[in-house]
Amino acid sequence: xxxxxxxxxxxxxxxxxxxxxxxxxxxxxxxxxxxxxxxxxxxxxxxxxxxxxxxxxxxxxxxxxxxxxxxxxxxxxxxxxxxxxxxxxxxxxxxxxxxxxxxxxxxxxxxxxxxxxxxxxxxxxxxxxxxxxxxxxxxxxxxxxxxxxxxxxxxxxxxxxxx
Amino acid sequence: xxxxxxxxxxxxxxxxxxxxxxxxxxxxxxxxxxxxxxxxxxxxxxxxxxxxxxxxxxxxxxxxxxxxxxxxxxxxxxxxxxxxxxxxxxxxxxxxxxxxxxxxxxxxxxxxxxxxxxxxxxxxxxxxxxxxxxxxxxxxxxxxxxxxxxxxxxxxxxxxxxxxxxxxxxxxxxxxxxxxxxxxxxxxxxxxxxxxxxxxxxxxxxxxxxxxxxxxxxxxxxxxxxxxxxxxxxxxxxxxxxxxxxxxxxxxxxxxxxxxxxxxxxxxxxxxxxxxxxxxxxxxxxxxxxxxxxxxxxxxxxxxxxxxxxxxxxxxxxxxxxxxxxxxxxxxxxxxxxxxxxxxxxxxxxxxxxxxxxxxxxxxxxxxxxxxxxxxxxxxxxxxxxxxxxxxxxxxxxxxxxxxxxxxxxxxxxxxxxxxxxxxxxxxxxxxxxxxxxxxxxxxxxxxxxxxxxxxxxxxxxxxxxxxxxxxxxxxxxxxxxxxxxxxxxxxxxxxxxxxxxxxxxxxxxxxxxxxxxxxxxxxxxxxxxxxxxxxxxxxxxxxxxxxxxxxxxxxxxxxxxxxxxxxxxxxxxxxxxxxxxxxxxxxxxxxxxxxxxxxxxxxxxxxxxxxxxxxxxxxxxxxxxxxxxxxxxxxxxxxxxxxxxxxxxxxxxxxx
Numbered sequence: 001x002x003x004x005x006x007x008x009x010x011x012x013x014x015x016x017x018x019x020x021x022x023x024x025x026x027x028x029x030x031x032x033x034x035x036x037x038x039x040x041x042x043x044x045x046x047x048x049x050x051x052x053x054x055x056x057x058x059x060x061x062x063x064x065x066x067x068x069x070x071x072x073x074x075x076x077x078x079x080x081x082x083x084x085x086x087x088x089x090x091x092x093x094x095x096x097x098x099x100x101x102x103x104x105x106x107x108x109x110x111x112x113x114x115x116x117x118x119x120x121x122x123x124x125x126x127x128x129x130x131x132x133x134x135x136x137x138x139x140x141x142x143x144x145x146x147x148x149x150x151x152x153x154x155x156x157x158x159x160x161x162x163x
Numbered sequence: 164x165x166x167x168x169x170x171x172x173x174x175x176x177x178x179x180x181x182x183x184x185x186x187x188x189x190x191x192x193x194x195x196x197x198x199x200x201x202x203x204x205x206x207x208x209x210x211x212x213x214x215x216x217x218x219x220x221x222x223x224x225x226x227x228x229x230x231x232x233x234x235x236x237x238x239x240x241x242x243x244x245x246x247x248x249x250x251x252x253x254x255x256x257x258x259x260x261x262x263x264x265x266x267x268x269x270x271x272x273x274x275x276x277x278x279x280x281x282x283x284x285x286x287x288x289x290x291x292x293x294x295x296x297x298x299x300x301x302x303x304x305x306x307x308x309x310x311x312x313x314x315x316x317x318x319x320x321x322x323x324x325x326x327x328x329x330x331x332x333x334x335x336x337x338x339x340x341x342x343x344x345x346x347x348x349x350x351x352x353x354x355x356x357x358x359x360x361x362x363x364x365x366x367x368x369x370x371x372x373x374x375x376x377x378x379x380x381x382x383x384x385x386x387x388x389x390x391x392x393x394x395x396x397x398x399x400x401x402x403x404x405x406x407x408x409x410x411x412x413x414x415x416x417x418x419x420x421x422x423x424x425x426x427x428x429x430x431x432x433x434x435x436x437x438x439x440x441x442x443x444x445x446x447x448x449x450x451x452x453x454x455x456x457x458x459x460x461x462x463x464x465x466x467x468x469x470x471x472x473x474x475x476x477x478x479x480x481x482x483x484x485x486x487x488x489x490x491x492x493x494x495x496x497x498x499x500x501x502x503x504x505x506x507x508x509x510x511x512x513x514x515x516x517x518x519x520x521x522x523x524x525x526x527x528x529x530x531x532x533x534x535x536x537x538x539x540x541x542x543x544x545x546x547x548x549x550x551x552x553x554x555x556x557x558x559x560x561x562x563x564x565x566x567x568x569x570x571x572x573x574x575x576x577x578x579x580x581x582x583x584x585x586x587x588x589x590x591x592x593x594x595x596x597x598x599x600x601x602x603x604x605x606x607x608x609x610x611x612x613x614x615x616x617x618x619x620x621x622x623x624x625x626x627x628x629x630x631x632x633x634x635x636x637x638x639x640x641x642x643x644x645x646x647x648x649x650x651x652x653x654x655x656x657x658x659x660x661x662x663x664x665x666x667x668x669x670x671x672x673x674x675x676x677x678x679x680x681x682x683x684x685x686x687x688x689x690x691x692x693x694x695x696x697x698x699x700x701x702x703x704x705x706x707x708x709x710x711x712x713x714x715x716x717x718x719x720x721x722x723x724x725x726x727x728x729x730x731x732x733x734x735x736x737x738x739x740x741x742x743x744x745x746x747x748x749x750x751x752x753x754x755x756x757x758x759x760x761x762x763x764x765x766x767x768x769x770x771x772x773x774x775x776x777x778x779x780x781x782x783x784x785x786x787x788x789x790x791x792x793x794x795x796x797x798x799x800x801x802x803x804x805x806x807x808x809x810x811x812x813x814x815x816x817x818x819x820x
Contacts, residue, residue, distance in 0.1 A: 053651055064651035107655055116788065117544075119594035122636045122654055123688045 033072040037082060039152075042073075044089045054094050060103035061135075063090050066120060067128060068110045074128070080161055083108055084152035087131040091138060106131040132158035185579040186210060188248045190535075190572045192508065193453060196229065196491060197242045197250050198499030204236045204256060209248035214240065216495040219277030219332075220480035221285055223300075226533070229491060230285055230298075231500060232274040239274060239287060239298060242500065247579075254298060254305055261292045261312070262305075269305035271296065276478065278332040278341070286332060286341060293327035295341070295354065308341075309354050309361055316348040316363065324354075324361040330478050331377030331424075335384055344374035346389045351397075364397070370412050371395060376433075376478070380426025386412075387421035387433070394419055394433065394445060416445040422473060425490060427483035427505070428528075434481040434492065438470045442481070442490070442503070454508050456569055458560030472496050487532035512557040514547050520611050521604070523547050524564065524587045531585075531613040531727070536813055538571075538586045539608060540564045541601050542620035545739075546590040549796055550787020561793050563620075564588040566800020567807075574808060580815050587612065596633050596645075597621065602713040603647040606720055613726055616733035616812060618803070619714070619763070623740045623754040624789070629693050630710045634667040644713045658688050666709050673702045697753055711760040718763060733812060736761060737803055740769040741783065742776050766806050768799075 031047060053064045065086070067074055074082050087106040095104075108129040111120035133156045153159055188194060188209060196209065203213030217240070219232030229242040230253065238256030243249045253266060260270030272291035279285055285298040286308065294310030310326030317325040331344040341354040342364070351365040351374040365371055373389035384397040395412040420436035424445075431446040439462055442451040453461040453469075461469070472479055472494045480493040489504045506525035510516065518526050523546070531537055540546060546563055549556040559565060568586035575582040589608050591600055597619075605617055637645035638653050643665050653661065662671045674680040674690060677699050681691045696702045714736075721732045736758045740751050751769060758765045775798065776782075782795035791799065807813045 053649075055651065057652075062652055105652075107651065109655070115594050117592045117594045119592070122649075123632060125654060127655060 030069045030071065031073060037073070037076075037078070039085045039089070042085075042089070044093060047086075048090060048094065052090060052094055054096055056096060056099050056101065057105075060101050060105050061095065061099050063087070063094065063104065063106040065090055065106070065108045066111045067108050068112065068120075071110060074108075080153060080159075081151070083129045083161065084131065084156065084159065087129070088138065088152045088155060091133065091135065095135065102135045104131075104133050104135050106133075127162045129162065130158070130160040131156045185247065187576045187579045187581070189576040190583040191456070191569065192506070193503040194501065196244075196500040196502050197231075197248050198494075198497070200497060200499055202235070202498050204233075204238070204252075206240075206251045207249070209242065209250055212240075212250035214498045214500075217493050217498065217500060218275045218478060218480060218495050219288065220482045220491045220493050220500065221277040221279040222482055222484055222491065223279060224281065224283055226484055226486055229500070230277055230279070231493070232277045232287060234273045234275055234290070234495065237271045237273060239271070239277075239285070259291065261289075261294070263296075263307055264304060266298070266303045266305060276329055276332040276480070278334050280334055281336060286334070288326075288329040288332055288343065290327065290329065293325065295326050295329075295343070308356075309359070316345055316350045316352065316366070318352070318361045318363055321354065321359040321361065326354075326361070330375045330389070331386070333377035333379050333384060335379055335382075337382055342377055342384055344377055344386065346373040346375050349373055351386060364410055365412075368412070370414075376421045376424040378424035378426050378431075380431055381429070385415065385424050385426070385431060387419065387424055391417075392419050392421075393417045394421055394424070394431075416448070419443070419445070420476075422477070422479045423481035425481040425483045427485045427488065427490065432481060432483070432490065432505070434473065434479055436473045436476060438473055441470045441473050442505075444505070449507075450509055451503075451505050452508050452511070453503065454511060454560055456560065458511055458558035468497065469494075469501070486528070486530060487535070488526075488528045489532075511559045514549070514555075514557050514559045514562065520608070521589070522587050522608060522612075523590045525559065527585055527587060527612065529611055529613075532583070534581065535583045535585055536616070537612060537614045538567070538584065538616045538618055538807075538813065539605070539612070539614040540567065540586060540588045540590075540618050540620060541597075541605060542588070542590050543593045543597050543622070543624075544590065545622055545624075545790055546588050546620065548787065548790035549793060550784035550790045551792050552784065552786065555787075556793060561796055562588070563791070563796045563800045563803070566797050567804045568800075570801045570804035571807070571813065574804065575815070578815070582813065582815050584813065587614075593624070596630075598630070598710050599633055599645060599713045600647065602644065602717040602720075605717060606724075609721065609724070609732060614732060615726055615730060616735070616807075617721065618766075618807075618812075619734070619736045621736055621738050621754065621758060623738070623750055629690075630706050631667070631670055631690065632688070634665070634670070634709055635661050635688055639665055639667070642716055644716065666705060666712070670702065670705050670709070673699075673705055677702060698749065703753070703756075707757055707760045710757045711762075714761040714763065718761070733764075735764040735766055735812060737766040737806075738768060739799065740767075740772055741789070742772065764810075764812070766803070766810060766812070768802060768806070771802055771806075 047070050051066045055062045091104050110126045110128055112124040113121040197212050198214050199211050202215040205213040214233050215235035217231045217233050221230045227245040229244055231240040233240045236256050237259045239253040241251050241253045254269045255271040259272040262270040271289050274287045275290045276288040283300055287296040289296045293312045295308040297306050297308045309321040309324050313325055314327050315325040328345050328347040329343045330346050333342045339356050344351050349367045349372055350363055352361055352363050354361045371388050374386050375389040376387040378385050386397055387394045394416040396415050397410050398413055400409040400411040419433055421433040423434040425432045430444050433443050433445050435443055455461055482491045489502050491502050493500055518524055549562055564586045568584055571584035633645035638650050640646050662668050680689050718734055721734050724732055738758050779798055783789045784792045808815050
């Protein structure tokens with residue numbers, strides 16, 4: 001297994017020593033609820049920063065998002081759509097440079113608690129959603145680099161939303 | 164607060180055995196090398212030796228002897244660094260004069276700058292004789308290299324040239340040439356040691372009107388100017404047909420009042436006429452703060468008296484010993500020689516940052532200096548957090564490892580022991596299991612820094628992650644312990660799937676049998692009250708094995724390795740049981756059992772903490788989540804150092820030098 005990419009300071013492998021060693025980090029602030037949901041206007045990079053781990057596995061790339069800080073934006077009536085669009089954007093933006101696998105597996109979870117260093121307490125993990133797709137089937141973004149607002153869920157060939 | 168720290172040290176010092184040997188040199192960040200301080204001429208122990216305006220300093224290629232140009236004693240003195248810095252007179256010292264011949268009868272007249280040649284011979288700028296002298300240490304003879312004793316800057320065959328008022332001396336191996344500066348005459352000159360001809364390299368140069376300090380770095384000559392504060396690299400100029408080879412100057416730094424230059428490893432240093440900041444790193448640029456033992460930047464040196472020399476605008480020596488990132492400085496008006504180490508102490512306030520090699524510490528040189536015993540203290544945030552009244556104290560000098568280092572070296576000096584100690588720390592917050600991550604991180608650190616002893620510090624803290632958690636959160640390796648890297652997909656599996664073998668399965672089955680398994684199928688782990696688990700003897704036994712297994716594996720790994728000198732690498736545990744962490748009277752028993760289960764030598768501070776818990780209260784700051792305050796770090800650093808000596812975990816041959 002090779003750690004493909006870290007975003008921010010998750011308590012994983014070497015990041016523990018190199019990131020959390022630098023004094024107690026500020027407590028993560030939950031993102032406020034958006035007034036309206038439009039995929040092209042969601043602050044994706046901010047949402048993903050410090051919350052995503054991408055790992056290259058044999059035959060696929062795995063994306064793991066702790067969406068606890070985004071929770072207000074996902075626990076809505078249109079939860080399925082929002083989760084699918086979030087997974088889609090994660091795949092679009094965070095596919096590791098140099099990775100070869102076309103198959104993508106994406107998990108969205110809530111890690112309900114953090115310790116005093118801001119590190120997630122993994123035994124408080126709650127699974128939220130799982131998606132799978134071939135990267136080659138993901139539509140490109142528009143000319144301005146913004147994601148198209150479309151029915152994202154249909155793009156995935158495997159979708160599992162946990163109750 | 165800091166005063167209290169010293170009170171603690173004083174209390175502990177009363178417990179030290181009576182001094183059995185002579186006083187030895189201290190090994191710290193800034194030390195006395197030799198000189199009692201008053202002017203005079205006396206050989207003997209370094210702290211009683213007398214000098215009179217010592218100026219030039221040169222280190223022999225083996226780093227064992229330091230030579231001093233003792234100007235007003237008209238002598239070349241020698242400091243034996245391998246034997247307690249014992250000071251002797253190498254040559255001269257019987258009044259001023261000019262005489263070549265055997266060391267015992269040779270005479271000098273205010274010998275100043277020195278430079279060591281690669282063959283181990285010494286060149287002396289014999290100032291008031293207006294000559295460059297050669298001290299052949301193998302033949303035991305002094306001869307004259309250049310200069311006719313008159314004033315000026317005339318070139319020519321060595322004996323017919325002039326070589327007085329020399330400020331800087333440097334030897335460039337590629338040219339087999341001795342460069343020297345004469346600011347009074349505005350000249351930078353060189354003596355070709357093959358042809359024994361002197362020639363002028365620059366004279367009255369617009370950029371370099373008064374060449375002063377010189378040094379060689381990476382095969383290139385560096386020179387400072389006395390009048391315009393610039394420092395240049397001297398490079399060969401493109402050769403032109405029919406024109407004598409010349410040089411060009413490349414500006415390295417400006418605005419400096421460099422009294423001396425030195426090159427060490429990959430950096431250029433300058434000794435400057437700024438008593439508040441006497442040493443600067445010119446390239447790459449940076450300050451070299453002189454820290455006190457409590458981590459303050461040393462200020463007001465005119466009052467402190469350590470750097471009053473730099474204000475006199477006279478030459479001084481700055482000589483590197485790259486093997487230990489050490490520099491020697493001459494203090495002509497204080498009549499002493501001192502040393503300091505540049506371990507990038509400007510990072511002192513960044514107590515939580517890692518150094519370039521992943522340690523939470525200063526930049527110690529990777530190559531262990533001769534005679535140094537290195538200790539690596541491994542632990543959690545208690546090693547690097549220092550709280551005072553709920554605020555961080557950002558001061559690396561005031562944390563446990565540095566307190567230990569100071570105590571070990573101070574005791575060695577007081578006891579006349581030959582030990583020199585460097586104590587480094589490798590730490591991670593308690594979100595990383597302290598029994599586990601060292602298995603993955605310590606071997607590399609031990610290898611890099613050639614560590615002699617790894618000291619694992621374990622607190623009885625109830626904040627420590629539950630021992631079993633990593634066995635469920637991470638994939639299990641073929642050695643039966645959790646992997647270092649988390650695997651998110653592993654985490655996503657139901658806990659039942661993550662507990663199919665090994666210690667995780669044993670624990671689940673034992674808990675099920677004892678009714679301590681809480682049926683929470685799904686994401687969360689199925690265990691309830693950790694304290695109840697600990698109190699059950701069967702479950703406790705499994706937990707203890709979970710705790711000790713990675714440590715035992717690390718022990719085996721370290722046991723198969725040797726230091727670069729072929730010595731064994733020590734590995735022991737220091738149990739620091741703080742009473743305030745005990746949730747029940749059995750906590751201490753548990754932690755003692757856990758340490759014993761590792762099979763490692765145990766340094767148990769439990770009783771000591773019991774004795775001192777009231778007298779030295781508070782050692783930790785409740786608002787700082789029970790992390791130590793200054794006094795706690797001071798106390799523990801001192802106590803651990805003493806215990807290491809007492810238990811002979813560190814070499815401490817007393818009076819044996």
